[in-house]
Amino acid sequence: MKSFIIGGSTESMSVTKFRSVCQEIGKNLALIGNSLVICSPFDDSADYWVLKGFIGQVISETQTIDILHIGSNDIINKVDDLKKNINIKNLNIIPCITSSLKGNEKYSWLLCQLQALETCHSVIAIGGKNDGAANMLLILAESKRKLVFPFPFFGGAAALSFDRIRYQLEDRMGNKHLKLLDENKVGESIELLIDQSLQSNKLEKQVDKNIFFISYPKARPQEADHIENILRRRNYLVYRDESEFGAGKNILNEIEKNIRSANIFIATWCKEYACSPWCFDELELALDLCESRGMKIWIFNVDGTRLVPKRARNLLTYPIRTREELDGTLLLLLGNQVTGID
Known part of the structure; x- marks a missing residue:
């Protein structure tokens, strides 16, 4: 199952704690056998630190890392630097077809993220600006009935997503959904992804019906x-x-x-x-x-x-x-x- 990471640090959070929790998310995604989909190679993003935690584990041959990015030279160089530290067989570097016009960078990144959203089975959200692309992407993921796991304890777009879908989470997991509120239970929360993926498929068919x-x-x-x-x-x-x-x-x-x-x-x-x-x-x-x-x-x-x-x-x-x-x-x-x- 491919998990797409959405989020980033915000002004109100501890950067050190944010990085630590993101690495814990990446570690546990690797341990349950998930694959990873990210877009940003920058260290203010959740993508970067989840990747750090993910590659610190033993990865099976069936697990993959997809990095979708815009095709500008400076970003390509940044991704190349990141790639040097990734020792995994199934690493897919995917430059997205985007606009080269000056001032269009934010739309180009959004296009990459939309492509990533289409390829994933689940979405992991942590932090992210309320008025940025993260919130819009999460609303879109929810409307597409993706399996969204928002960690709300750092606030931001992930917290808004948790408030929007807390009833669906409670239906699926009962009181277990409260683990998402506790930064010390990240590992236990990620373990729920396997069962919830199966349940999500069943619920999606039922909702459609x-x-x-x-x-x-x-x-x-x-x-x-x-x-x-x-x-x-x-x-x-x-x-x-x-x-x-x-x-x-x-x-x-x-x-x-x-x-x-x-x-x-x-x-x-x-x-x-x-x-x-x-x-x-x-x-x-x-x-x-x-x-x-x-x-x-x-x-x-x-x-x-x-x-x-x-x-x-x-x-x-x-x-x-x-x-x-x-x-x-x-x-x-x-x-x-x-x-x-x-």
Whole structure:
């Protein structure tokens, strides 16, 4: 598995500590059998010091180091100097096709980093400027559903990434994701990469597969809002009806299309839902799809109101009285989707 390094020192951190932790990351990546992808040959980058830690270990013939860099003469000379200290069979020096125009250097580096991102399986982030390329690259990596391991204890772009994906990390690792917060548990955190790579592939397939439609009464949107937030934080595609239309009218074409596009229908059943003709229309369509093509229906009973529709009475419903119960039930159902439990 190739791990791409993103990050660098920032003004608020101890440079000595930063270098030490980066070398620890490199050492442990080598020990678990990973390959390395870096871009910067400069000693203010995480790349440089992770590489130092990596090459200090015994590297197997299957492990590689890829160095992607811009093709200017001074950078080529810098990479050549770095290469003299790297005694590894599978060292790939890859000059990127970039602009030679003066003033375009930052875009050229960005192009190299984008190419590196495409080739990697996981991303290790530490430090990095909030307003620099590191933050943008991490957002892109997250959107591409790369396996991102951000170490937030030095702040910077890595800390921002950790805040954005902490729920996904917690879903995958439970409380083990808290090891990323401890600079003294870098080795233990890196060891999690192997298991998380397998889990990430499984989750990615599941996220791609599952599309949700949330059905709720307009008079009581709070549970639907919370469910949507949980699902979107985990990169699921979510549809819901945010339009207003009168009772007695047919389901709008767009709403019907979205329900038919989904494979999991979530209803927040309550007294307001029971009194809503258009909620009934949505649920009836979902019941039809359940019978015809196996759409899954999750009914969260949020206030104890008796379930009225005859066809829905045989379905399993989930009594919800608190936000904690909603979180726990939804996360359990999502976990069952990953493991294949109905």
